[in-house]
Amino acid sequence: NAGVTQTPKFQVLKTGQSMTLQCAQDMNHNSMYWYRQDPGMGLRLIYYSASEGTTDKGEVPNGYNVSRLNKREFSLRLESAAPSQTSVYFCASLDRAPKDEQFFGPGTRLTVL
Amino acid sequence: QQQVKQSPQSLIVQKGGISIINCAYENTAFDYFPWYQQFPGKGPALLIAIRPDVSEKKEGRFTISFNKSAKQFSLHIMDSQPGDSATYFCAASRRRGSQGNLIFGKGTKLSVKP
Numbered sequence: 001n002a003g004v005t006q007t008p009k010f011q012v013l014k015t016g017q018s019m020t021l022q023c024a025q026d027m028n029h030n031s032m033y034w035y036r037q038d039p040g041m042g043l044r045l046i047y048y049s050a051s052e053g054t055t056d057k058g059e060v061p062n063g064y065n066v067s068r069l070n071k072r073e074f075s076l077r078l079e080s081a082a083p084s085q086t087s088v089y090f091c092a093s094l095d096r097a098p099k100d101e102q103f104f105g106p107g108t109r110l111t112v113l
Numbered sequence: 114q115q116q117v118k119q120s121p122q123s124l125i126v127q128k129g130g131i132s133i134i135n136c137a138y139e140n141t142a143f144d145y146f147p148w149y150q151q152f153p154g155k156g157p158a159l160l161i162a163i164r165p166d167v168s169e170k171k172e173g174r175f176t177i178s179f180n181k182s183a184k185q186f187s188l189h190i191m192d193s194q195p196g197d198s199a200t201y202f203c204a205a206s207r208r209r210g211s212q213g214n215l216i217f218g219k220g221t222k223l224s225v226k227p
Contacts, residue, residue: 004156033214040122042202042219043157058214090156100145100208102215104156 002026004105006091012111013081021076021108023091031094032074033058033102034066036087043090049074081112116140117205119218126225132190134221136203139184143205147215148177148188151200160201161188193225 007022025032034046045058049068063085065077078085088109092102118137126132138146147162163170163177163186170177176189190197200222204215 031213040219042119043215043217045214048214092156094213096213099159099162100147100206100213101159101162102149104158106154106156 004091004093004103006089006105006108008108009106010109012113013078014113015082017081018077018079019081019110020078021089021091021110022073023075023105024073025091025093025103026072027093027095027103028071029093029095029103030071031096032068033092033094034064034074034076035090035092036060037090037107038087046076046089078110081110083112086110086112116216117203117218119203119221121221122219123222124224126193126223128193128195128225128227130193130225132188132193132197132223132225134188134201134203134223135185136187136205136218137183137185138205138216140205140207140216141184142207143216145206145208145213146177146179146186147204147206148175149202149204149217151202151220153199157202190223193223195225195227198223198225 004025030051033048035043047066049055052071067075091105148160149157150160151157174191179186200220202220203218206215
């Protein structure tokens with residue numbers, strides 16, 4: 001039982017390059033989330049997926065797209081990376097019972113030069 | 114508009130002391146208030162949570178105090194240990210009739226000195 005896994009762990013991009021961050025969970029959770037974490041800013045929601053086949057914008061969606069490939073996998077795409085997207089990205093999935101607990105992956109540290 | 118305000122930004126406590134982190138929220142529809150703990154290089158993990166029908170919840174050395182009228186809640190860590198050194202995030206959500214998305218505070222970096 002791996003929980004929530006993310007790939008890659010680290011990535012360096014040049015401005016304008018594109019990339020996809022991968023996330024998978026093996027806990028059979030319906031809801032999945034993408035957050036970014038910046039110093040002093042806490043965790044900000046980029047996009048979420050309440051169930052397979054649905055996605056919705058969070059607080060900071062500009063510059064990102066997502067795909068809920070199936071119940072297990074939720075990917076985040078940067079089409080044209082900008083230095084402002086330098087951040088640590090976390091994927092999470094939600095277990096609504098009994099604690100309404102979000103389980104987080106280990107994160108992807110992205111630097112855009 | 115920041116819906117959950119957390120303070121302090123950083124906190125240094127001596128081993129054995131009490132660590133206190135405070136949060137305030139604005140949306141009275143929130144009905145679930147968790148605290149997440151994050152160690153360096155790791156993702157956050159749920160530490161303890163409370164619903165507004167109780168004023169206090171205790172799990173081991175960790176206690177949440179909740180003041181519904183003031184729209185405030187706080188985390189108390191008793192007998193703080195160096196292993197408690199981490200970043201703590203408070204959060205709030207509306208469970209009933211919604212997706213239950215969490216709104217996080219900006220975090221408090223706790224350092225417990227030996």
